[in-house]
Amino acid sequence: MAYTPHTPEDLAEMLAAVGVARVEELFETVPEANRLNRPLDIPASMNELELTRYASEIAGRNQSAGTEICFMGGGFYDHFIPALVDQLAGRSEFYTAYTPYQAEASQGTLQAIFEFQTLVAELTGMDLANASLYECATAVVEAAFLAMTTTGRLGRIVMSDAVHPEHRQTLATYLKNLDAELVVVPSVNQRTRPEDIAEALTDDTAAVVIQHPNFFGNLEDAESLVKLAQSKGALAIMSVDPISLGLLKNPGTYGADIVVAEGQSLGNILSFGGPSLGLFACRSEFMRKMPGRLVGETVDRKGKRCYTLTLQTREQHIRREKATSNICTNQGLMALRAAIYLADLGPGGFRQVAETSARQAHKAAARLAQIPGVERVLDGPFFREFVVRFEPTRKAAVVAKRARDQGVLAGIPLSDYYPDRPNDLLVAVTEKRTDSDIQALALALEVALASV
Amino acid sequence: MEPSGPPPLLFEQSRTGRKSSVLAATPEGSNPISSLIPDQFLADKPPSLPELDELSVVRHYVRLSQLNFAIDKNFYPLGSCTMKYNPKRNERIASLPGFASVHPYQPASSVQGLLEVLYELQNYLAEIAGLHAVSLQPAAGAHGELTALLVAAAHFRSIGEKRANVLVPDSAHGTNPSSAHIAGFDAVTVKSGANGLVDLEDLKAKLNDQTAVFMITNPNTAGLFDHQISTISSMLREKGALMYLDGANMNAILGVVRPGDMGADLMHYNPHKTFSGPHGGGGPGAGPIAVREHLAKFLPSPMVVKNGNGLYELDFDRPESIGRVRATFGNVGVLVRAWAYIRSQGPDGLKNISEMAVLNANYLLENLKDVYPVPMGDRCMHEFVASARAMSREKGVRAMDIGKRLLDYGFHAPTVYFPLIIAEALMIEPTESESKQTLDQFITAMRAIASESPEVLHAAPVTTPVDRPDEVQAAKNPVLRWRAN
Numbered sequence: 007m008a009y010t011p012h013t014p015e016d017l018a019e020m021l022a023a024v025g026v027a028r029v030e031e032l033f034e035t036v037p038e039a040n041r042l043n044r045p046l047d048i049p050a051s052m053n054e055l056e057l058t059r060y061a062s063e064i065a066g067r068n069q070s071a072g073t074e075i076c077f078m079g080g081g082f083y084d085h086f087i088p089a090l091v092d093q094l095a096g097r098s099e100f101y102t103a104y105t106p107y108q109a110e111a112s113q114g115t116l117q118a119i120f121e122f123q124t125l126v127a128e129l130t131g132m133d134l135a136n137a138s139l140y141e142c143a144t145a146v147v148e149a150a151f152l153a154m155t156t157t158g159r160l161g162r163i164v165m166s167d168a169v170h171p172e173h174r175q176t177l178a179t180y181l182k183n184l185d186a187e188l189v190v191v192p193s194v195n196q197r198t199r200p201e202d203i204a205e206a207l208t209d210d211t212a213a214v215v216i217q218h219p220n221f222f223g224n225l226e227d228a229e230s231l232v233k234l235a236q237s238k239g240a241l242a243i244m245s246v247d248p249i250s251l252g253l254l255k256n257p258g259t260y261g262a263d264i265v266v267a268e269g270q271s272l273g274n275i276l277s278f279g280g281p282s283l284g285l286f287a288c289r290s291e292f293m294r295k296m297p298g299r300l301v302g303e304t305v306d307r308k309g310k311r312c313y314t315l316t317l318q319t320r321e322q323h324i325r326r327e328k329a330t331s332n333i334c335t336n337q338g339l340m341a342l343r344a345a346i347y348l349a350d351l352g353p354g355g356f357r358q359v360a361e362t363s364a365r366q367a368h369k370a371a372a373r374l375a376q377i378p379g380v381e382r383v384l385d386g387p388f389f390r391e392f393v394v395r396f397e398p399t400r401k402a403a404v405v406a407k408r409a410r411d412q413g414v415l416a417g418i419p420l421s422d423y424y425p426d427r428p429n430d431l432l433v434a435v436t437e438k439r440t441d442s443d444i445q446a447l448a449l450a451l452e453v454a455l456a457s458v
Numbered sequence: 459m460e461p462s463g464p465p466p467l468l469f470e471q472s473r474t475g476r477k478s479s480v481l482a483a484t485p486e487g488s489n490p491i492s493s494l495i496p497d498q499f500l501a502d503k504p505p506s507l508p509e510l511d512e513l514s515v516v517r518h519y520v521r522l523s524q525l526n527f528a529i530d531k532n533f534y535p536l537g538s539c540t541m542k543y544n545p546k547r548n549e550r551i552a553s554l555p556g557f558a559s560v561h562p563y564q565p566a567s568s569v570q571g572l573l574e575v576l577y578e579l580q581n582y583l584a585e586i587a588g589l590h591a592v593s594l595q596p597a598a599g600a601h602g603e604l605t606a607l608l609v610a611a612a613h614f615r616s617i618g619e620k621r622a623n624v625l626v627p628d629s630a631h632g633t634n635p636s637s638a639h640i641a642g643f644d645a646v647t648v649k650s651g652a653n654g655l656v657d658l659e660d661l662k663a664k665l666n667d668q669t670a671v672f673m674i675t676n677p678n679t680a681g682l683f684d685h686q687i688s689t690i691s692s693m694l695r696e697k698g699a700l701m702y703l704d705g706a707n708m709n710a711i712l713g714v715v716r717p718g719d720m721g722a723d724l725m726h727y728n729p730h731k732t733f734s735g736p737h738g739g740g741g742p743g744a745g746p747i748a749v750r751e752h753l754a755k756f757l758p759s760p761m762v763v764k765n766g767n768g769l770y771e772l773d774f775d776r777p778e779s780i781g782r783v784r785a786t787f788g789n790v791g792v793l794v795r796a797w798a799y800i801r802s803q804g805p806d807g808l809k810n811i812s813e814m815a816v817l818n819a820n821y822l823l824e825n826l827k828d829v830y831p832v833p834m835g836d837r838c839m840h841e842f843v844a845s846a847r848a849m850s851r852e853k854g855v856r857a858m859d860i861g862k863r864l865l866d867y868g869f870h871a872p873t874v875y876f877p878l879i880i881a882e883a884l885m886i887e888p889t890e891s892e893s894k895q896t897l898d899q900f901i902t903a904m905r906a907i908a909s910e911s912p913e914v915l916h917a918a919p920v921t922t923p924v925d926r927p928d929e930v931q932a933a934k935n936p937v938l939r940w941r942a943n
Contacts (some may be wrong), residue, residue: 009807010814011893017817020894024820029813032820032837035683036715046713048582051804054547061798065556067571069564072555081785082562088480090516098530099523102544104870105740110922111532111865113464114522115739121468124939129505134938137740140597143785151640172785179758179781183611183642225499253491255501268785277552278572279562279786280597281742293936299740303940304932306925310463314927316936322600322636323876327645332636335598335730339738348507349468349515355478357504361491362481368494387496403565410568418563437481 069410071276075443076415077370079391079434080221081142081170081268082276085249085359086438088350091273095343105338106301109314115338116313119301122345129251129348130265131258132287137299138341139284139333142268143176146215146245148286148297148331149264150177153213153241154186155330156295161210162187164235166198168220169245171423177215186212196222196384196393200230207238213264217245218257222432223367223391224384225254232260248272248285249436250389252360257287264288273347274340283340294320297331359437363390367435370444374433377448379455383430391434393420400455402431408454414447416454463923465521469940472508479512506942525923526739527870533896535822537841537873537885538631538679540709540731545802548734548795557794562786566771573770576790577762579797583746586708586808587725588718591754593761594746594788599706600633601783602726602745603673605758607641608780609724609749610671610700612756616778621670621699627656629680629877634673634704643670650879654680654834656690665697675704676720677711679877679885681819681838691721700724700753708732709889710816710840713809723750733796744792758783814890815840818897822888825901829908833880841887843880850882853912857882860907862926863918867903 012020017029026032052060076084095101099114106112106119119137126135139145150163163177167190178188189211191202203214214235218226232242243264244257249271257265269283270276288296294317302316322329348356367390374394375382381395394417396405402419409416420430433447492500510518527534534541552558560569580592596602607624614621623646624638635645646669649660656674665672672694677683684690694701703717703725709732717725729735730743737743749757759779760772772787803811816839823832823842830844846857861871861884873885888897907915919925 009803010810010890012814012817016894020817020821024817024824029817032813032816032839033683033714035685035837035839036711037685037688039688040715040720042588042713042716042719046805046808047585048805048808049801051807052801054802057798057802058547058551060801061551062554064571064575065551065554067574068556068560069568070555070559071561072559076561078561078563080563084559084561086480090512094516094519094523097520097523099526099528100519100739101736102529103526103739104529104534104536104539104541104737108527108861108865108871109927110862110919110924111527111870112525112739113923114525117464117467117525118519118522118739120938121940124467124469125507127939128507131505140601140789141784141786143782144597144601170785172782175782176784179608179783180640182780183608225495251501252504253495253501254499256505259501275553275558275791276561277558278560278564278569278790280784280789281744281791282786293938300936300938302932303937304928306927308925310924312464312924312927314929314932316929316932316938319933321632323632325636326632327635327639329632329636329639332600332604332633332640333598334600334631334633335728335743336741338740339736339742342739345468346515346519349510349518350512351478351480351507352476352509353504353507354509355480356507358478358481358483361484364491364494365484365488387499389495407565407567410565415561415564415568422563 071415074413074415075446077417077433077435077447078415080418080432082279083271083434083436084276084438085271085436087273090350091343091346094346095339100342101339106315109312113312116301118342118345120303120313122341123301125345125348126285126287129248130287131256132265133290134293135285135287136296137301138337139286139298140337141280141282141284142245142266143173145266145284145286146173147177147180149243149266150213152264152292152295153243156292157212157239157241159210159212160186162189162208163213163215164189164203164206164211165215166191166193168193168196168198168222169215169217170221196224198226198231200227200234203231204234207240211238211240213241213243215243215245219247219250219389219391222393223388225387225389228260232262247389249360249363252357253364254389269340269344272344274343281337281340283337283344295330296320298333298336362437363435366439366444367392370433370435370447373444373448374451377452380451391432393430393432396429396455398429401428405451405454406431408457409450412450412453414450416447416451464525465518467940468508468510468518471510471514474509476509476511532868532870533892533900534870535872535886535888535900536870537887538706539873540887540889542734542889543891544734544736548798551798552791552794570770573762575794575797577764577770579793580762582800583727584748586712587748588716589748590751591757592746592748593757594793595758595783596745596747597784597789598741598743599726599728599745600637602747603633603637604641605783606702606724606726606747607637607643607671609753609756611641612780613753614670622668624670625664625672627674629678629879630673630675631704631706654678654682655684655686658686661690661693665693665699667697669697669699671700671702673702673704675707677707677839680834680843680880681841682834683839687720706731707840710812712812713805714812723753729792729796733799735792735795742789742792744789756780811890818888818890818892821897822886822901826904829905830884841885843877844884844886845880846882846884855912855915857884859915859918860884863907863915864903865919866921869900869903
């Protein structure tokens with residue numbers, strides 16, 4: 007077999023050393039009754055040339071942000087990734103390293119994570135951040151669990167339907183087994199009304215989850231919502247678009263207790279939504295209850311500054327069933343990419359990404375509103391994502407399909423998540439979208455609407 | 459020469475006024491941003507990120523990378539972690555724009571190629587498992603465990619039962635009891651016998667009508683195949699309990715024996731172990747789960763299905779599903795690599811992998827057992843656990859000291875102090891990737907270490923960028939971020 011390095015001579019010597027005639031003898035502890043005794047029913051092996059050709063042909067059948075003009079968002083955005091992110095994060099020494107349990111052999115990864123934790127804390131305005139979670143929906147779950155354990159309130163988590171539908175669905179899955187309730191209050195005009203949240207708050211509410219900008223792209227009254235949650239003894243969990251923090255006030259400013267975010271947009275590829283990056287930051291009082299890995303600064307035996315995984319007594323490999331989370335493998339490489347991305351952009355470059363995205367988004371919103379039969383649903387403050395509504399006979403999913411035929415991924419039809427909104431399309435804009443891309447989107451929608 | 463230590467932090471290298479050249483500035487004369495977004499929402503200044511020139515960023519990360527051990531330059535005999543070679547072809551395939559640049563909310567009709575890959579992978583994983591249906595959604599092994607336990611809970615709910623307990627052997631990975639707890643169960647420990655296998659008497663004592671699931675790792679963390687597996691399966695069935703197989707050790711049994719054929723009802727895979735996904739310094743992974751037919755309806759949504767016209771769809775219409783366990787479809791980049799790996803290998807290649815992984819482990823065991831006793835016997839599957847207990851007693855040299863000294867010889871340390879059932883454990887898993895020459899070098903190093911003085915071993919490592927960190931201080935006065943003075 008070409009995929010293992012053993013020569014016939016190696017095999018003979020190794021078998022002799024072990025004292026068996028054939029490799030099969032090493033499996034003698036596997037009872038005969040359990041054995042497969044036939045080849046697996048999967049396709050025959052391919053060499054590298056065959057496989058590469060075959061995979062390229064299959065990949066070529068997909069449309070993507072690489073081939074089309076992408077205005078899709080919902081937490082995942084087609085931002086520009088500077089060349090050095092791929093070059094540096096792709097280095098074997100990062101890419102093929104194990105989890106840094108052996109600190110002496112992993113200082114590169116450990117320092118990079120320590121810097122990542124600092125960058126995320128700076129970005130969110132929070133005291134602390136962990137080394138990453140899987141992605142944002144599970145980060146919301148971890149935040150909710152942390153809120154439940156620290157407040158001792160096990161009854162409910164409250165949020166509005168302007169929180170990402172998949173985050174709500176995910177939390178509901180986890181809460182179902184714990185007899186806790188997820189209370190979702192309707193948004194009004196695509197915003198969360200504090201009075202509606204107030205009505206849902208009970209004495210056993212552990213947390214309110216506030217997404218800002220919300221799933222529809224709109225800015226929430228985060229200040230009031232955070233205060234409201236805390237005034238009832240619940241924690242305020244804010245879910246943010248990390249790019250927005252180049253421009254908008256951070257959650258720390260609003261006094262949030264826990265911050266979560268989908269970090270894909272920080273230097274990570276789309277990859278159909280995974281692997282992406284769950285960001286988790288919080289106030290320092292929750293330090294010993296945080297989920298996931300943490301890297302701390304310390305000194306070695308000679309007094310030299312160094313880094314190590316720390317507070318591991320929170321984690322499953324030490325605490326087993328009493329761990330604060332069951333997470334083990336996280337998204338280390340994606341966190342590294344995010345750190346490199348932020349280091350390269352710096353405060354000015356990062357602000358520019360946010361500002362250009364916001365400016366182009368506002369341009370796009372204005373341009374689309376000029377199209378007959380397209381209505382901007384709400385004319386309030388938004389960051390870089392907004393909803394347009396077509397006439398009642400025009401289904402957004404069909405319009406989007408027609409636009410796709412013209413090379414434009416025009417947005418996310420909200421009917422996928424809100425069946426009562428068949429005519430709404432969620433449009434996202436990044437700094438990559440030029441004026442001519444916006445024009446292409448407008449023309450594609452015009453053609454699509456004419457042909458529906 | 460003193461090894462060069464860690465470089466200054468990014469923040470310490472920052473100089474006010476250094477700028478990025480990635481994007482054009484907003485043209486002069488543009489309306490102020492506050493004309494678009496009201497002032498009340500805007501920050502006074504951008505976040506305090508470091509200000510660096512591009513070359514400094516490049517040198518910083520290249521230098522950091524050089525402080526790491528990695529598979530591409532070092533042998534990792536890291537038990538339970540299956541640190542095999544990560545084929546470069548898989549990286550290039552996963553980075554094809556048709557995979558890498560697909561937006562998660564594109565409709566199925568625009569991603570037929572990708573869905574075909576995912577559909578095929580579901581089928582391959584079901585066949586390798588000997589089980590009926592597969593969900594690719596979980597993001598890592600622990601997430602797969604948790605998802606499977608939620609599936610189990612849904613199963614019991616559907617038959618009008620609520621069972622409180624999940625049984626976990628004392629040799630299990632820490633994620634098992636932790637996942638059980640988070641899924642709403644109480645984790646109950648089952649003892650291992652002196653032979654390292656499940657103690658059937660203890661299992662019998664703890665198994666009752668409150669047992670929802672027994673989680674077993676087979677081959678287990680001592681590197682032994684638990685041949686009692688069919689008996690265990692019958693005991694569980696008698697009580698209506700399910701058997702879960704932790705697939706961390708699948709690398710030992712591909713194409714030889716299938717979890718479903720051993721009686722497992724549910725299992726997870728670690729594609730970042732068994733199917734060669736790079737570890738990335740701690741992730742990403744993926745944690746697909748496979749289940750028996752009667753549990754398929756509870757799997758998370760969506761699943762990839764093939765309709766009557768030969769088109770692939772994402773099926774959300776699954777009323778008994780536990781729902782979502784994350785946003786989007788899954789860690790697709792990791793899954794595409796697993797698909798490419800399985801297609802490279804084919805049925806013969808996969809079986810060969812397990813055979814060579816087991817041969818490599820036995821070769822090491824045979825050549826080390828006289829100096830590092832292996833309490834659980836003379837044969838193993840893909841890994842074995844040696845014990846430094848005697849060395850610890852005789853010369854005060856602990857498993858950790860041996861691991862640290864190995865770093866000086868250019869080898870990553872084995873997994874130490876796990877599994878918990880073996881004192882001073884050194885858990886060694888070579889994988890099939892390593893050649894006899896590398897194994898021989900490792901044997902030479904291990905044997906040399908066995909005869910080194912305690913002083914040398916306590917002082918190790920001496921060639922790494924830093925010496926052993928003060929873990930106590932790190933945990934007592936945690937410094938988890940840099941702060942400006």
